[in-house]
Amino acid sequence: MLENEGQPRPPHHSHDKGYRQLxxxxxxxxxxxxxFVREDWVEAIDADDxxxxxxxxxxxxxxxxxxxxxxxxxxRDRHVIFYVLLELQSTVDYLIPFRLLLYMVEIWRExxxxxxxxxRESKHFRLPPIIPAVLYNGAGSWTAALSFKEMLDSYQDFxxxxxxxxxxxxxxxxYSEEELVRAANLIAGVFLLxxxxxxEELVGRLQKLAGILRRxxxxxxxxxxxxxxxxxxxxxxxxxxxxxxxxLDASNPWEVExxxxxxxxxxxxxxxxxxxxxxxxxxxxxxxxxxREVARNLLLLKVDIETxxxxxxxxxxxxxxxxxxxxx
Numbered sequence: 001m002l003e004n005e006g007q008p009r010p011p012h013h014s015h016d017k018g019y020r021q022l023x024x025x026x027x028x029x030x031x032x033x034x035x036f037v038r039e040d041w042v043e044a045i046d047a048d049d050x051x052x053x054x055x056x057x058x059x060x061x062x063x064x065x066x067x068x069x070x071x072x073x074x075x076r077d078r079h080v081i082f083y084v085l086l087e088l089q090s091t092v093d094y095l096i097p098f099r100l101l102l103y104m105v106e107i108w109r110e111x112x113x114x115x116x117x118x119x120r121e122s123k124h125f126r127l128p129p130i131i132p133a134v135l136y137n138g139a140g141s142w143t144a145a146l147s148f149k150e151m152l153d154s155y156q157d158f159x160x161x162x163x164x165x166x167x168x169x170x171x172x173x174x175y176s177e178e179e180l181v182r183a184a185n186l187i188a189g190v191f192l193l194x195x196x197x198x199x200e201e202l203v204g205r206l207q208k209l210a211g212i213l214r215r216x217x218x219x220x221x222x223x224x225x226x227x228x229x230x231x232x233x234x235x236x237x238x239x240x241x242x243x244x245x246x247x248l249d250a251s252n253p254w255e256v257e258x259x260x261x262x263x264x265x266x267x268x269x270x271x272x273x274x275x276x277x278x279x280x281x282x283x284x285x286x287x288x289x290x291x292r293e294v295a296r297n298l299l300l301l302k303v304d305i306e307t308x309x310x311x312x313x314x315x316x317x318x319x320x321x322x323x324x325x326x327x328x
Contacts, residue, residue: 015088016067018230019135022190022223023069023084026050032187033082036170049075068103081107084133084170091138097148100132100167133168139196142171177208184212186220190227206259213256225251292322299323 023029030047053070067088073080083103087093108127112120119125136142149155149164172191180188189209197205206213213224225248233244251259291312298308299322308319 015137015230016086018227019086019088020067020069021226021230022187024052024054025219025223026052026071028187028220028223029069029071029082031185032170035183035185035188036175037168045073046075049073053081070107079128081128081130082133083107083130084135087134087136087138089138090140092136092140092142092144094144095151096134096144097146097151097167100134101148101163101165104130104132104165131168132165133170135170135172137172137194139173142169142174181208181212184215186212186216186223189213189224193224193227210256214254218252221252225249292318295319295322296326299326 023032026047029052030045030050033042033045051072051074053072055070067086069084069086071082071084073082083100085096085100085103087096093099107130111127115125145151146169147164147166149159149162152162155162173195175188175191175195177192177195180192189212192205192209193202213221216224228248229245233241236244247259291314295308295312295314295318298311299319305316305319305323308314309316312319
């Protein structure tokens, strides 16, 4: 029996929070498996048999990296643990197979310690299988070893005698848009929204998901809006985040088009302001460049610095710096 079931723990950052909230819904977790894992054993899993384990498996050497989701599958004839490591960063950690092994051993150690001695010494005692998985959303390709033995030197020579396992990999940016839209469920929609994009591309992706979003239950729809708040909103300029909050808080599945339209208006306003800001900055930069050119010409004509300050409005320090450049 794993401890601390049902006790939430704080996430590391906004992406952790977004995915942990999402995958804490066992229906979403099961959809993750059934959508992206093509193995027979997945089809036999029932959501009613899944139990979320909100326990932190933090290892001292990797305490800054740890962010995970753990489920127990318990039926009359089966006891399985799913361990999903959230690798939500731009670079690949090549120690992933080793980290997974340490987490798995930690889980088994806890089960062993919590099993009465007479049971664990019985010939019938068995540790539950652990299915390790990694959810990765980096833009670059996943290049870490997919099986543990690949981390072992000369493993080819001793393959029949070495510990090995292969983990599941959910690589958000490697799924095609067509595949995610065709899946037509919440987790696939989130993956599409999480794939690398500019803020102005958000509306287009939401429009492609509109049909899916319209069919979601209110609870599932709230997962999407929470996701947008936790992950997409921080990518936007500070002044627009409150507007996005108001739009998302007022949204519901049967008015998806209104939500998308309001977000589109907000993003268009954001683009207009960014364009205006860029033009203003360009104009100011041009004016400053012109003033510096005038100051250089006056310095070449041996005009005194006080007169140049009055003529250009530049600071004495900047004019002196231009003078030093001309003397070199």
